[in-house]
Amino acid sequence: MAIAVEMPKLGNTVEECLLAKWTKAKGEPVSQGEIIAEIETDKATFEVPAPASGTVLEIFFEEGALVPVFTNICVIGTPGESAAEFAPQAAAQAPAAAPAAKPDVEARPAPERAAPPGGAASPRARRFAAQHGIEIAAIRGSGPNRRILEQDVREALYSNPRRSSLARRRMAEGYEPAGAGTGVNGMLLARDLGEPGVALSRMRRTIAERMRESLAATAQYTLTSSAPAAGLLAIRRREKARQPDITINVLVMFAAIRALERMPELNAELRDGKLYRRASVHLGFACDTERGLMVPVIRNAQTLSVAELAQAAKSLTNLALSGAISPDDLAGATFTVSNLGALGVESFTPILNPPQVAILGVNAIELRAVRRQERVEYEDRIGLSLTCDHQVIDGAPGARFLRLVGECIERIESLSGLQA
Amino acid sequence: MSGIYDLIVVGAGPGGYEAAAHAAQLGKRVALVERGRTGGACLNVGCIPTKAFLRSSRLFADCRNAQAYGVRIDGLSFDLPAVIARKNRIVGTLRRGVESMLKRAGVEVIRAHGRLASRRTVAADGRVLEARNILIATGSRPAAPPVPGIESALDSDAILDRPEIPHSLAIIGGGYIGLEFAGFFSAIGTEVTVCEMLPQVAPGVDRDIAARLVDSLEKSGVTVRTSCRVTAVNGETVHYQDEAGKAQALRVACVLNAAGRVPVTDGLGLEEIGVDFDQRGIRTSEEGRTSAPNVWACGDVTGRRLLAHAATREGVVAVNNMFGRRDRIRYHAIPSVIYTHPEIASVGCTEEELQAQGVAYRRALVPMSISGRFLVENEGATGAIKVLAGARHGEILGVHAAGDGASEFIALAATLLETEMCAADAAGIVFPHPTVCEALKSAILQVL
Numbered sequence: 122m123a124i125a126v127e128m129p130k131l132g133n134t135v136e137e138c139l140l141a142k143w144t145k146a147k148g149e150p151v152s153q154g155e156i157i158a159e160i161e162t163d164k165a166t167f168e169v170p171a172p173a174s175g176t177v178l179e180i181f182f183e184e185g186a187l188v189p190v191f192t193n194i195c196v197i198g199t200p201g202e203s204a205a206e207f208a209p210q211a212a213a214q215a216p217a218a219a220p221a222a223k224p225d226v227e228a229r230p231a232p233e234r235a236a237p238p239g240g241a242a243s244p245r246a247r248r249f250a251a252q253h254g255i256e257i258a259a260i261r262g263s264g265p266n267r268r269i270l271e272q273d274v275r276e277a278l279y280s281n282p283r284r285s286s287l288a289r290r291r292m293a294e295g296y297e298p299a300g301a302g303t304g305v306n307g308m309l310l311a312r313d314l315g316e317p318g319v320a321l322s323r324m325r326r327t328i329a330e331r332m333r334e335s336l337a338a339t340a341q342y343t344l345t346s347s348a349p350a351a352g353l354l355a356i357r358r359r360e361k362a363r364q365p366d367i368t369i370n371v372l373v374m375f376a377a378i379r380a381l382e383r384m385p386e387l388n389a390e391l392r393d394g395k396l397y398r399r400a401s402v403h404l405g406f407a408c409d410t411e412r413g414l415m416v417p418v419i420r421n422a423q424t425l426s427v428a429e430l431a432q433a434a435k436s437l438t439n440l441a442l443s444g445a446i447s448p449d450d451l452a453g454a455t456f457t458v459s460n461l462g463a464l465g466v467e468s469f470t471p472i473l474n475p476p477q478v479a480i481l482g483v484n485a486i487e488l489r490a491v492r493r494q495e496r497v498e499y500e501d502r503i504g505l506s507l508t509c510d511h512q513v514i515d516g517a518p519g520a521r522f523l524r525l526v527g528e529c530i531e532r533i534e535s536l537s538g539l540q541a
Numbered sequence: 542m543s544g545i546y547d548l549i550v551v552g553a554g555p556g557g558y559e560a561a562a563h564a565a566q567l568g569k570r571v572a573l574v575e576r577g578r579t580g581g582a583c584l585n586v587g588c589i590p591t592k593a594f595l596r597s598s599r600l601f602a603d604c605r606n607a608q609a610y611g612v613r614i615d616g617l618s619f620d621l622p623a624v625i626a627r628k629n630r631i632v633g634t635l636r637r638g639v640e641s642m643l644k645r646a647g648v649e650v651i652r653a654h655g656r657l658a659s660r661r662t663v664a665a666d667g668r669v670l671e672a673r674n675i676l677i678a679t680g681s682r683p684a685a686p687p688v689p690g691i692e693s694a695l696d697s698d699a700i701l702d703r704p705e706i707p708h709s710l711a712i713i714g715g716g717y718i719g720l721e722f723a724g725f726f727s728a729i730g731t732e733v734t735v736c737e738m739l740p741q742v743a744p745g746v747d748r749d750i751a752a753r754l755v756d757s758l759e760k761s762g763v764t765v766r767t768s769c770r771v772t773a774v775n776g777e778t779v780h781y782q783d784e785a786g787k788a789q790a791l792r793v794a795c796v797l798n799a800a801g802r803v804p805v806t807d808g809l810g811l812e813e814i815g816v817d818f819d820q821r822g823i824r825t826s827e828e829g830r831t832s833a834p835n836v837w838a839c840g841d842v843t844g845r846r847l848l849a850h851a852a853t854r855e856g857v858v859a860v861n862n863m864f865g866r867r868d869r870i871r872y873h874a875i876p877s878v879i880y881t882h883p884e885i886a887s888v889g890c891t892e893e894e895l896q897a898q899g900v901a902y903r904r905a906l907v908p909m910s911i912s913g914r915f916l917v918e919n920e921g922a923t924g925a926i927k928v929l930a931g932a933r934h935g936e937i938l939g940v941h942a943a944g945d946g947a948s949e950f951i952a953l954a955a956t957l958l959e960t961e962m963c964a965a966d967a968a969g970i971v972f973p974h975p976t977v978c979e980a981l982k983s984a985i986l987q988v989l
Contacts, residue, residue, distance in 0.1 A: 256867075285961030287936040303869055305959050311936075 122263065123198025124173055124272050125207040127245075128160065130190040133333075135162050137189045140182050145171075147180045151197060153265050158194065172243055172271075173197055173264050179204035242269035249274045254298025254309040255283065284309045291317075324412050335473050340511035343470040343482075344519055347502040348527030350486045352534045354501055360539065366431040370406070370460045372537065373483050373503070374434070375427050376529035377458055378402050379536055382423055384522050387514065388455045390476035396513050405454030405474065406434060408441045415441045416474065418454040427537040458483060462503065471508045478513050481526065482506035503530065546572050548863065549663045549672040550856075551655040551809070554581020555849040556840030557678030558639055558648075560856030565646040567864055572672070573648050574655035574665050580636045581680050582802075582841070583849040586698040589635060591721055593628035594701070595880050598728035602761075602882065609920040619729045622704040657810040660835050664810075674835050674863045677816075677823060678856060679809065681802035681841035686713070690774035694796040697722070707731050707795035711779045713771050715742030717879040719799035720754070724881040727763045734764040734791060736771050736781055743879060747891035747941040749906060753925055754885050754943055761882075804842045827869040829859025837863060851875050874958040878948040883924050886947035888955045889939030892929055901932035903964075905987035907980055909944035914975035919945055928964075928984035935964035935988060946977035953978065964988045 128138055139161040145151050151171040158169040175197040182188050196204035242250070242257050246269045250257040253274070260277045262269035277283075283302060284292065288309045292298075299315030302308050321329060335341070353372050360367050381388040381402050390397045404422040408415045417437035422430060440446035459471045460483040471482040484504025491500045505526060509519040534540045550561045553575035561573040578585050597619070607614045643650055653666035657677075663670045683696040695703065697718050710726050712719040715737030727733045735742060735758075742765055743751040755765050766783070773780040779791045804822035817824045817832035822844025829837045837859040840852030854870050861868035876888035895902045909915045909924030924944025930937050940954035957967055964985050972982040 286963040286966040287931070287934055287961035290934045290936075290963060304871070304961070308960065310961055 122272060123175075123178055123196050123202040123204055123207070124270060125193040126157065126169065126172060126195050126197060128188045128190050128192050128194050129167075129169065131160075131162055131167060135190060137187050138162055138167075140184060140186045140188050140194065141166060142184055143180060145177050147177050147195075148200075150174075150176050153268075157197075160188075169194075171197055172245065173268075176200050178202060179207070181207075181209055241266070242274075243271060245271040246274045252298065253278050253283070254300065254302050254313055256301035256307055259307060283307065285311065287311045288314060322412065328413055331474070332472055335475050339473050339475055341470075341473055341508050342511055342516070342519075343506055343508045344516070344523050345468045345484075345504065345506045346520075346523050346527060347484075347487075347489065347504045348530040350501040350503040350530070352531060353503060354486070355541065356534060356537065356539045359541065364428060364431065366435045367427055367539075368431070369462070369486070369503070370458070370483060371427065371431045371434055372533050373460070373481075373505075373526075373530060374404060374406060374422070374458050375430055375537055376533055377456070377481050377526055378404060378422050378430075379529045380522060380525040381456055384518070384525060386518065387479040387509070387522050389478050389513070390455065391478055391510060391513055392476045396478075399455040401455070403453050403455045405457035405477075406437075407457065407459035408438055410441050410444075412444065415446065415451060416454060416457060417441050417446060417450050418452065420453075427539060456480070462486065467504055469506055471506060473508055473510055475510075478510040479519070479522070480508050482508070505530075544570075544671075546570050546670060546672040548572075548674045548676060548860070549574060549655070549670055550676045550678055551657070551663060552581065552678035552680055552805075552840070552842070553579045553639075553650070554678060554680045554840060554852060555583045556680070556852030556856040557581070557676065558643060559853045560676055560678065560839060560860050561648045562643060562646040563857050564860045564864070565643075565648045567860070569864065571648045572651055572663075572670055573643065574651045574653055574663060574670075576652070576654040578636065579639050579643070579650070580632075581849075582682075583852075584635055584639065585632060586701060588849050589632055590628045590701050591697075591718075591725070592880055593631050594624060594725050595721060595882075597624045597627070598725045599882055602728045606920065619706065621706050621729070625702060625704055628701070654808070656808060657814050657816075657836070660814050660833050672835075674837060676829075676856065676859055676863075677809065677811075677831070677836065677838040677842055678840045678852070679805040679842045680852075681804050681847060683798065684801045684803040685798070686771075686800045688713075688771050688774060690776075691798055693776060694774050694798040696798050700797055703795075707793070709793040710734070710795045710797060711736060711791055711793040712797045712799050713774075713779070714799035714801060715739070715765065715767070716744065716799065716801055717877075718801070719797070720758070720879055720881050722797055722799060723758060723763050724761075727758070727761050728882070732762070732764075732793075734766060734793065736769040736779065736791075737765070737767050738770055740768050742767060743885065745891070746879070746885055746887060747927055747939070748893055749927055750885060750887065750925065750941040750943045753923065754879070754881060754883065757883055757922070757943075758881070802841060802847055804844050806842060825855070827858075827872075828862040829855055829870070830862070835863075846872065846875055846877070848875065848877055871959060874955050876951040876955045878951060880948065883919075883922060883944045884947045885941075885943050886951035887939070887941040888951055889937070889958050890929060891939060891941065892927070895929060895938060900938070902938060903930045903932055903935065903988040904928070905984040907984040907987065909942075909977065909980050911983050912975065912977050912980045915944060915946065915977045915980065917975070918977070924980075926980045926984050928981070928988050930964050930988040936961050937964065937967065937985070937988075940981065940984075942981070944977065944980070950976075950978035950981060954981065 141161045142159040145157040152174045155171050156168045157171050160167050178196045178198045180195045192209045193207045196207045249271045260269050260273050263273050264270045288311050291311050291314055295317035296314040302313050304310040353369050385398050388399050388402055401421045402423040404419045405416040419433045457474050457480040462483045462485040465485050467484055469482050471480040473480055486501050486503045488499050489502045490497050507523045547569035548564045549572045550557045551574050553573050561571045564571045601619050604614045604617050651665050656664045658664040685691055709732040712723055712735045715735045723733045723735050768784040770782040781789055783789050806818050811818055815833045823831055823838040823842055825838050825843045831838050839855035839859050841847045858868045858870045879885040906927045926942040929939040937957040967985050972979050
């Protein structure tokens with residue numbers, strides 16, 4: 122029984138891999154577990170073991186080819202068997218240059234097929250079984266030592282009606298098996314299906330992609346500290362009735378802008394190996410909307426007073442919440458502030474929004490014990506979590522910036538001109 | 542023989558004996574403890590004897606109606622003692638068949654009262670037997686409702702051996718037992734009154750189908766009183782409150798108590814070993830497990846579906862699970878039949894159940910007379926078949942039929958439910974022509 126060897130999927134984001142090297146040629150015998158090829162992702166090199174013993178009947182790609190994951194790369198079987206049915210469509214454009222198959226007199230005998238059930242299962246067999254709701258223990262393995270191969274599971278699936286008429290219709294709607302079939306003869310019933318997966322919205326997909334890219338392409342670390350919040354609370358108390366839009370978050374944003382003016386290396390973008398320091402602060406602020414996270418951008422924030430900053434944040438927030446915000450107002454930030462403090466979060470790890478190199482997380486204000494000379498006093502302090510890209514911001518400058526933000530928060534009353 | 546059994550089954554009804562045989566066929570060492578007769582209620586006082594009775598009364602009714610088919614019969618009479626003798630002969634044959642089957646399978650049958658001394662031991666009249674698994678299959682007995690004087694009424698066991706045809710009969714209980722006896726006695730000339738406490742006889746049967754059964758019974762002379770609360774039985778007088786709450790009395794020659802059956806859970810030592818049960822029966826899972834490890838239960842004693850074929854399946858499922866073969870019973874696809882004339886056969890949800898569950902459904906109600914064969918076979922009779930299907934995909938959710946022949950084709954409907962067949966796929970199944978079950982095909986085509 123010929124079986125195909127697929128290009129494995131080596132990670133969530135890996136869509137194709139480089140076929141670096143064939144260690145077995147067409148016509149060569151292989152035993153199960155023996156390495157037949159080496160493949161490369163952009164991060165590492167991996168070996169592909171033979172899923173079964175036999176002879177390499179066909180090779181579909183040359184060395185150096187970029188092969189999509191789950192595409193058949195070669196076929197192992199008994200000499201004389203046809204490999205044509207396994208040929209991937211893409212291989213038509215990239216025919217293998219391997220030598221023509223010669224009957225191999227030393228080929229190992231075909232695996233025993235009458236083995237009783239109970240053998241181990243290959244990972245691919247297990248995956249296929251899980252995807253189709255088949256109980257793997259009931260399958261007879263045809264591999265060495267009765268190992269259950271994917272082909273065995275496939276045969277079990279197609280040899281009798283494994284899905285009920287209703288389950289088939291539900292699966293067409295996106296419901297997926299959540300376990301083995303519990304109907305007559307192991308038939309998969311509607312009750313054996315889990316809830317259907319919900320396709321991500323366009324916006325959610327964009328967020329997901331950005332977040333993954335961020336974590337994959339940067340060297341993020343997060344520093345956490347706190348700053349005295351007495352000034353923030355005093356302003357808020359005094360101005361709440363008259364200027365309700367001057368929130369704690371707006372004041373922290375104002376303090377961060379002041380700090381960025383003094384340490385512009387954090388108000389920067391890293392693109393294609395070059396760091397661009399930006400003269401203007403275009404401040405992004407994270408905004409929780411029904412459709413998901415949005416980050417509106419306040420342009421030239423360094424030119425605004427606290428009242429103007431509050432006004433800009435307010436109007437952009439309203440646009441974001443109503444879904445009427447223009448894409449232009451969501452792009453071009455040079456630094457971002459994200460606030461989970463209102464939800465009681467004491468510390469978190471903000472995710473960078475590349476090409477920005479830093480993002481400030483604002484946490485809850487908490488009463489903390491502080492040592493003053495020989496005394497311990499209690500003080501309201503606001504938590505700050507700064508994530509930086511270590512590619513360009515080392516730990517010490519990051520820490521210095523965070524301390525600077527803290528100092529600006531401590532002096533917020535005089536900095537903002539909103540003294541008592 | 543001494544040593545540890547793989548399984549001891551307590552009770553040799555259709556749940557217990559089939560389970561014992563199945564386990565023995567799997568190569569297990571099995572003992573079956575039974576204090577009474579092999580075959581349980583089903584074979585001795587239930588399914589089989591009543592079907593023997595109903596066959597005779599049906600033949601009698603057909604003969605009386607023979608003129609309608611162009612056949613003349615004179616000098617017709619009903620010989621109840623001969624009917625009872627035939628019933629006893631058939632029961633005897635089947636019982637011996639079960640006994641020899643058990644012997645062939647290698648099941649050790651122990652004639653004793655079995656009591657669970659622990660979760661691993663059964664005390665059987667002084668002997669203590671040890672087992673890795675115990676299956677309780679003690680079945681049920683006729684219920685005695687809390688009505689003064691009810692003990693003077695005959696129960697369904699006793700009436701099967703009473704050789705006189707009563708002039709009149711009051712049946713307390715309009716479930717399947719009461720209705721089958723109502724059909725039998727009215728067919729052989731007894732004046733029958735059915736007293737049912739609930740607003741509908743044949744509770745649990747789809748309302749449209751039950752209504753057709755009531756029509757047929759009334760047409761054949763049976764008086765059906767629903768919302769009728771029997772307050773006392775005094776010799777040959779039944780006292781009851783009618784629908785309006787007014788006290789009434791009914792004088793009859795004979796009173797039959799057919800107020801259902803209750804599980805036999807007493808004298809088994811269930812409390813002592815921690816098996817969870819109440820007056821409705823022993824609690825079991827879909828796999829047949831009770832709350833106590835190594836102790837399993839099947840059949841009427843679980844109070845789930847008081848049907849012989851459900852008991853058999855429950856027993857086999859329990860045996861499969863206890864010996865490592867994963868299995869479960871799919872209760873939604875267990876068919877049930879009332880062997881009246883017309884027969885009532887159903888499987889799956891009734892329309893009332895779907896409404897109560899808020900399930901969106903499609904429905905077809907087709908007269909049986911749509912089938913030519915039904916017309917040919919059932920002169921002057923009517924019937925109907927109802928098919929209920931999911932609104933979105935058309936999966937068959939319930940099939941309910943009133944009409945002779947339905948008991949034989951309801952298994953096909955059960956298969957449709959077991960395999961979650963959608964009407965669009967079922968429409969491709971070929972039904973032979975001419976058959977009564979073509980009415981089912983017609984109904985399926987109407988819920989496409």
